[in-house]
Amino acid sequence: MAYEQLKEDVWRANMGLVEAGLVVLTWGNASGVDRKAGVMAIKPSGVDYEDMHPEDMVVLSLATGELLEGDLRPSSDTPTHLVLYREFPVIGGVTHTHSNYATSFAQAGLEIPCLGTTHADHFYGAVPLTRQLTREEIQKDYELNTGRLIVEYYQQKGLDIMDKPGVLVPYHGPFTWGADPEAALHNAIVLEEVARMVFQTRLINPQVKEIPRVLLDKHFKRKHGPGAYYGQSKT
Amino acid sequence: MAYEQLKEDVWRANMGLVEAGLVVLTWGNASGVDRKAGVMAIKPSGVDYEDMHPEDMVVLSLATGELLEGDLRPSSDTPTHLVLYREFPVIGGVTHTHSNYATSFAQAGLEIPCLGTTHADHFYGAVPLTRQLTREEIQKDYELNTGRLIVEYYQQKGLDIMDKPGVLVPYHGPFTWGADPEAALHNAIVLEEVARMVFQTRLINPQVKEIPRVLLDKHFKRKHGPGAYYGQSKT
């Protein structure tokens, strides 16, 4: 079996979605890439998580989408993942879930504003909401167009993909990413928790304001970039 | 013991309701049929789930409701299940729960609108709410009339029972069905999750609109019917 480590990492991120309570039934998927090998591994479509093993992960060519290894069909969201990896070389893992608070914001057609330091530690401002797909984009190459929609959003805004490592697609749900599948999973967990707290905060105080910019900067930069001092030194 | 496989499948679907957090105490029930044998198996009435085994499932004649096997009284909702199987030959499993979000919509007297793709993947539009039973329908043959009420709804609307594999009965709660007990359980889990997300979505944005028709079509048909491409090939 080739790509063992990649498959193991991707499988682990998928199981992490279940452990974190972000998926119901067979919903959701996580993927990862091996940039050197030019491949992506992703969860098979519609398979029970409890029956799923590392060797069930499906391996595809990052360049062509051609199936290279695996006996099962890849996730139906595969074209979305491929577009993200192709356009954003810095990302190494992607997740998609229907986790219920984040999806509720996607269904409500609203971005998730940054109301506190929990959010500011991980997303540099609001978790964005893309535009809706057009009728034509839905009817043909739907999953591919979902990926393009996300890419378009970040490019038009001139946003660094890692400053906001997750996004909501209207009527649908969240996608998150990171340097590897574990980081993408991590951001899926954060996004759901942050969404839940915005939901609660606004019910407590509908007039709530966004976090002051100085506090947003302090927290995001405490964890990211050259001045970071949170966590253990990586060396 | 006859009907072993059927009892096993029905027992498993009942236990699945517990595992999915859809039941409290002894509430809820799942059933299944063996069309060739002309029988239905269903959970016994008011028995603790943890003390329940496959052999405790009660087997009745689909045609007459006569008890064929089992030492315990069948669920008090048995007449509801029997009516559904008799009127809809395509269904092989039925569940009834008081799962708390779906039941809250039933108590609120409102259908569950389709606000996103999670819903659209499984129900082709809103999860319906039947009319209320009349005084006479409540006082005599209550459980039988509950079944007839559901049948009436689908027949009057000319709805395909499998396009919307679940319904709410006012002041009461949800019923779901499917090709077999496992599919009925699956739809009970989906219905509760979908209800929860509508609850949350409307608290986030009370002016939220239903999913566009083109997206509803795309998602439902991605999973159902001749053009389906989600999941693994069944052959």
Add this chain to the structure above:
Amino acid sequence: MAYEQLKEDVWRANMGLVEAGLVVLTWGNASGVDRKAGVMAIKPSGVDYEDMHPEDMVVLSLATGELLEGDLRPSSDTPTHLVLYREFPVIGGVTHTHSNYATSFAQAGLEIPCLGTTHADHFYGAVPLTRQLTREEIQKDYELNTGRLIVEYYQQKGLDIMDKPGVLVPYHGPFTWGADPEAALHNAIVLEEVARMVFQTRLINPQVKEIPRVLLDKHFKRKHGPGAYYGQSKT
């Protein structure tokens, strides 16, 4: 050790409160009586549930409140329980919790209206809210007066204690009872679930109406009294 069965039953009901998610830390308590022996057993005060064993249950005289057996102080709510047993000979078990939805209604100063059949299966109409205690009743014999308050409510309304086997005390929380500790626990679980669903139902539809009387009668009497047909025959 005397009263072994009673202590075992009371301990089991207390542990059942934990398993059902109705208690946090050392909050809550369940008790039971042996009418023939004239004794009540109750949880000790402020002891961790995980360190608690049947032999830690404290046994007191039902008539005098005198401590008969046990090395620990009884629950501080003991006088409340004693009053209920003395005034209502039909009850054999009592619980008190701060379960969070029921307590939220008690804090809100509102009874829990009957909005559906889940509720109607167990409580014959709204779960009542007593009046508030007076300053004097709080400052002297507080726990005793809490019990008297509940008794006063049922007596003044001419209510059968078993038709509504639970009540809310304002600013405080729920008390439930039943024929034995297990039944009292059962009603505590039902009360919390029912409170949760009223909470949700009213957020979905603030104009929701109570269940029609005919449906309330049907469901309550399906489970209680001479015409009951739910569950297994007790003979």
Add this chain to the structure above:
Amino acid sequence: MAYEQLKEDVWRANMGLVEAGLVVLTWGNASGVDRKAGVMAIKPSGVDYEDMHPEDMVVLSLATGELLEGDLRPSSDTPTHLVLYREFPVIGGVTHTHSNYATSFAQAGLEIPCLGTTHADHFYGAVPLTRQLTREEIQKDYELNTGRLIVEYYQQKGLDIMDKPGVLVPYHGPFTWGADPEAALHNAIVLEEVARMVFQTRLINPQVKEIPRVLLDKHFKRKHGPGAYYGQSKT
């Protein structure tokens, strides 16, 4: 290994935060002090709870903040903890979490009013909200200033730190304390549960009033101070 008991107690309190569902990922931290030895032990920064052992706790000088023992960086919130211990000699344990109801109140910019006896048993009135930090306090010595902010609040109000053993910092979240790490953990659990119930109570009844003073006094003093009669005698 020195300070074994302290490290064990602090580790246990940190794990207790996880068991109580108060933390997500690596968020949150608990600490404790040995006043005789003049040291504080605290969770390391950004380490997975499941990989954390008592020997990973970081020990620092209470007077200087100098690292005395441990291979890992201490929590980034260390300066906040140190200030609290230095200013309030009566406390022996501190926690900080982003538990979601308490954090939602912090994000909403509102204190948590005392609406019931659950709250009154543990906090003598509302759980306070401090003022916001200034721009300068955020940009330089942020974590130290967070501690000073809390100290300032209690000193300016002339509040006994043990009457209200927890506080909310705007846009951020709760800090709690107690006589030892276990008591601080205990108060973190209470604070979250109380916050949840205020959230629910106000959605049920937006016009809800605070608990009457006489009932607040009764409950708080039933558990604290010379007239306490809740729990087991400590002798």
